[in-house]
Amino acid sequence: MSTTAETFHKKVSHVGDAGVRHLPEAIHPFPDLLAMTPYDVLESYKVQQRRDFEAVFQRLKEDGGFLPALPWIRTMLELDPQNVVARNADVERMRALFTDMHRHVMAHPVWTHPFFCRFHDATMERAQVARFLCHYLNQVKNTRQCVALCLGRFNSLADLPFGRLNEAVSELVQVVLAGLLADEYGTEGAASDMHASLDIAELTNKRTHIVLYRQLFELLEMPPADQDVALLPEIADNVLVQRLLAGSDAFREVEALASVGLGMEWGVPTIFSMLLGGLIRFADRENIVWTPHHLEVLTGHVRQDVDHAVSVMVASALLVNGEDDISAIKNATNILMSSRYEMMTGIYRDVFGEACASIDEIDLAPAYYVMDHRIADELTEARARTPVEQVVGHSTWFASDRLPFVFA
Numbered sequence: 570m571s572t573t574a575e576t577f578h579k580k581v582s583h584v585g586d587a588g589v590r591h592l593p594e595a596i597h598p599f600p601d602l603l604a605m606t607p608y609d610v611l612e613s614y615k616v617q618q619r620r621d622f623e624a625v626f627q628r629l630k631e632d633g634g635f636l637p638a639l640p641w642i643r644t645m646l647e648l649d650p651q652n653v654v655a656r657n658a659d660v661e662r663m664r665a666l667f668t669d670m671h672r673h674v675m676a677h678p679v680w681t682h683p684f685f686c687r688f689h690d691a692t693m694e695r696a697q698v699a700r701f702l703c704h705y706l707n708q709v710k711n712t713r714q715c716v717a718l719c720l721g722r723f724n725s726l727a728d729l730p731f732g733r734l735n736e737a738v739s740e741l742v743q744v745v746l747a748g749l750l751a752d753e754y755g756t757e758g759a760a761s762d763m764h765a766s767l768d769i770a771e772l773t774n775k776r777t778h779i780v781l782y783r784q785l786f787e788l789l790e791m792p793p794a795d796q797d798v799a800l801l802p803e804i805a806d807n808v809l810v811q812r813l814l815a816g817s818d819a820f821r822e823v824e825a826l827a828s829v830g831l832g833m834e835w836g837v838p839t840i841f842s843m844l845l846g847g848l849i850r851f852a853d854r855e856n857i858v859w860t861p862h863h864l865e866v867l868t869g870h871v872r873q874d875v876d877h878a879v880s881v882m883v884a885s886a887l888l889v890n891g892e893d894d895i896s897a898i899k900n901a902t903n904i905l906m907s908s909r910y911e912m913m914t915g916i917y918r919d920v921f922g923e924a925c926a927s928i929d930e931i932d933l934a935p936a937y938y939v940m941d942h943r944i945a946d947e948l949t950e951a952r953a954r955t956p957v958e959q960v961v962g963h964s965t966w967f968a969s970d971r972l973p974f975v976f977a
Contacts, residue, residue: 803915
């Protein structure tokens with residue numbers, strides 16, 4: 570073990586007064602993560618996210634709201650003072666929308682899916698960890714592209730209700746989503762003169778989330794040739810559902826934005842914390858030496874990025890004009906969370922070789938039923954366009970009329 574690794578592990582091995590092994594802040598914001606249950610983790614993130622957002626809302630109220638920070642929109646409103654954007658940007662209105670949506674999203678059962686709970690307890694074997702890492706890589710490879718698909722929806726021809734402010738709002742959303750993409754693709758803060766140098770190696774050698782994820786395989790000494798596998802049908806469905814919500818004209822812009830923001834981001838710190846805790850316990854049990862390098866993709870996600878979360882929340886709130894929009898957003902998040910739940914059920918069955926209840930076999934609250942069938946037709950058609958060799962049991966999956974939703 571290197572001197573750096575030895576020093577790090579001494580810090581990780583620190584035991585608190587109650588006999589709980591504490592993690593350093595560089596690994597997780599909750600030092601007692603390894604003593605927390607999955608439900609403790611979820612509740613702690615709910616509290617933290619509400620606290621973080623409340624601090625932002627309070628500061629904005631003191632600073633006179635959102636509009637002073639949005640000069641282009643503020644200038645356009647001087648030409649059109651009755652535009653609904655001014656109403657939509659009201660801080661108290663946004664606070665109420667956040668409270669409602671956050672409660673809805675974080676109460677969905679996907680965040681405490683049996684797979685995450687079992688993995689957090691670290692009862693899995695080495696081959697099961699390897700199998701999971703390969704399967705979840707297929708999810709990581711595709712999620713970020715949905716942000717790009719959504720960004721492309723906001724253009725000069727987007728059907729928005731703001732008249733002369735349509736392009737201003739569209740550009741604001743583009744900037745918000747471009748920030749998310751820069752983070753996902755490792756291009757945040759790239760030197761402006763890099764492009765002038767025409768250094769192709771530098772242009773393409775970015776520490777993307779996929780690159781960071783592959784560092785997890787180093788824990789198991791798995792070579793690159795063993796890391797990429799065909800998609801399980803449930804993962805393929807989830808990839809398609811995410812892409813459809815973000816990019817298909819069957820769904821409105823406000824639904825697309827909700828799918829890559831509210832429905833995708835808030836619960837990720839919870840589930841990545843469970844994966845992190847499980848991997849740390851597993852590695853310690855198997856005497857595998859781990860460092861922050863190995864776990865970087867997880868530790869980066871467990872810190873709720875307040876700036877990104879707030880910016881997506883503001884962009885979403887600007888598009889909400891009434892209860893119909895709120896219902897549409899909740900329905901979009903229901904579709905996404907349901908599909909993710911079914912994805913984890915498929916992974917559970919394959920990794921552990923045991924039965925696991927599907928989304929329609931649990932006591933799902935009616936608030937999380939999918940309210941219309943647009944996604945059914947879109948998903949069925951999308952399945953038909955997938956390459957046979959990319960999905961495990963493609964012919965059975967393609968012929969099946971089973972979908973990862975509970976319809977109202």
